[in-house]
Every structure is written in C-alpha cells, then in structure tokens.
Amino acid sequence: MLVRHGQPAWTRDGMGVTNPPLTDIGLAQAERTAERLSTMEIDDIVVSPLLRAQQTVAPIAAATGIEPTTHEWLAEIGNPDAWDTTPAKDIERVFAEARDRHVDEHWEGLPGGESFRAFHDRVTSGFRRWLVAEGATPAHPFPPLWNIPAPDRRVVVVAHAGTNAVLLTELLGMTPVPWEWERFVTFHASITELRPMPISGAHSFSLFRLSDIAHFDPDLQTY
Numbered sequence: 060m061l062v063r064h065g066q067p068a069w070t071r072d073g074m075g076v077t078n079p080p081l082t083d084i085g086l087a088q089a090e091r092t093a094e095r096l097s098t099m100e101i102d103d104i105v106v107s108p109l110l111r112a113q114q115t116v117a118p119i120a121a122a123t124g125i126e127p128t129t130h131e132w133l134a135e136i137g138n139p140d141a142w143d144t145t146p147a148k149d150i151e152r153v154f155a156e157a158r159d160r161h162v163d164e165h166w167e168g169l170p171g172g173e174s175f176r177a178f179h180d181r182v183t184s185g186f187r188r189w190l191v192a193e194g195a196t197p198a199h200p201f202p203p204l205w206n207i208p209a210p211d212r213r214v215v216v217v218a219h220a221g222t223n224a225v226l227l228t229e230l231l232g233m234t235p236v237p238w239e240w241e242r243f244v245t246f247h248a249s250i251t252e253l254r255p256m257p258i259s260g261a262h263s264f265s266l267f268r269l270s271d272i273a274h275f276d277p278d279l280q281t282y
Contacts, residue, residue, distance in 0.1 A: 060096075060215045061223040061251040062119070063270075064111040065089045066281045075142040075150045081114045088248035088279050093118035095250070095274040096215060101125055105189070106217040107133035115248060116217040127217070132185025135219035136178040139171030165237035175237035182225040198261035202232040207262045210255040220245055227251070230264040245270040247281045 065085030069076055081089065096119055104127040106116040116127045142150055157169060168174040187197075190205065198204040216223070224239035230253055236242060245251060249270040255262040272280055 060213065061226060061245075061253070062092060062096075062115065062215060062217045063220055063223060063245045063247060063249050063251075064107075064109075064115040064217065065092075065248045067111040070147040073147055075145050075147050077138050077140060077142050078110050080110050084279060084281060085111070085247060086114065088275065088281070089115040090118050091274050091279065092248045092250065093122040097122035100213055101215055102212045104128070104215045104217065105130055105133065107135065107219060107222065109134050109219070112217050112219065119215065119217065130185060130189065132181050132189075133216065133218045133222055136168065136175065136221045137173035139169060141171060162237070168237075178221070179225055179235055179239075182222055183229045186226060186229060199259070202263065203230070204259060204261040204263055205255070207255050210257070210262060223251060227253070227266070231266060232263075243269065244282070246272045248272075248275075250274075 065081045065088035067076075067079040067085060068082045069079050071079075092115070101123045102125075104116060104120060104123070104125050106112050106127045106129050108129050108131055112133070113129075120127050139145075153169065157165075166175050168178070191197075194208045196206045198206050216226070218226075220240040220243075223245060224243040225235070227233075227243050228235050228239055243251075249272045251269050251271070252267040253264045254267045256265045
C-alpha cells in the first residue's frame, strides 16, 4: 500500500521550503490515515527520510505498533537547494515554464535539482534491492514477474507523489515518462493498493485501488 504524505507547508514567510513539515491539515490527514490503517493487518512499514513523510508515518506507527524503516531511495525527486532562499512566486513561475519544455528536457529535471533519469533509477533500483532482501526473486524482466514467497504479506510505503508514481510504473510494467506524478494523480495522505497476482508460475502486480481518500471528510481532501 502506497501512502502519500499529508499536506505540506511549501512556503514560509513567502519563501520556498525544500523539506517542509506538514500543515495542521496535513497532520489531521495523517491521523485519519493512521486510524484507517489500524483496522487492517499490517506486517511492515517503510518510509521516506523527508520530514513530511516522517510526520505522516508517526501516527501510523503509533496506531499499528510497527516501527517503520527509513529508506533513502524513497525520497521525492530532489529540488534545487537554493529554493530555501527563493521567493515562492519565483518557484511557481519555474514550474509553470517547465511544463512547456520539449519532452527530452523534462528528463533533465529542474535546473539545479535531481534529473528525472537519476530519480527514476534511484527509486527503482532501491525498490528492487528491497524486494530481493525481503525474499522475492525476479522471474521475468518484462513484463515484470516476481517470485514472492509470502504474497499475503502487507507492507505500507509512506512516501511521495513522484516516488509512489515511479513505483506504480515499475510494478505495473509501464514505460516511464518524466512526469509520473501527473500520470498517477494522488491526494495527500491517500492510499494506493497493489496486490500480487499469481500468473505464469510467478507473480505480477495488479492495481487494486488508486488514491483512496474514503477516510476523509471533504474539508480534508487536498492535493
């Protein structure tokens, strides 16, 4: 289950924040998500190192009694460090102008930040290593098939729109694009669920639900 972090405070005093905390709404979203996950059988929790993910996972860990493991490869695509001293309106302008770039330029990411190629490789290679460490073995490269010894084991991944979208692309065997978070739109603190499906003597992954926010009242539904 891929959980996106709650609503973050992207600006402070009109300036951008590269590693923001959650807003009050984001903290409330995390609590509601924790309440919902506490009703399920959870076996493990892994989480991004970034502050907004760590604050989201805290009530989930408390509600389930499971200590999360932090993995660096789950961090969101890296924005320029200089954004901590850049006016928010200038950052918004950079994002707006970047949408009109040629597709080849999208792969390079934003100036001064992590390229999408590097981000995609970081997330997918880290995820494959983690799966193997958990006992899974690759059975077929494409479409991707895995031998999974415990297919009923339920793992919660608390990360980001971009990270989770890359994981969806990887697990579903889709061709990557440098705007994964636009292809799979997920709400703050939403739950996306994939399940291993036995096929061809191994397992493929099925998308069971995407960006589920049934645990929120309308005033907590943010993107």
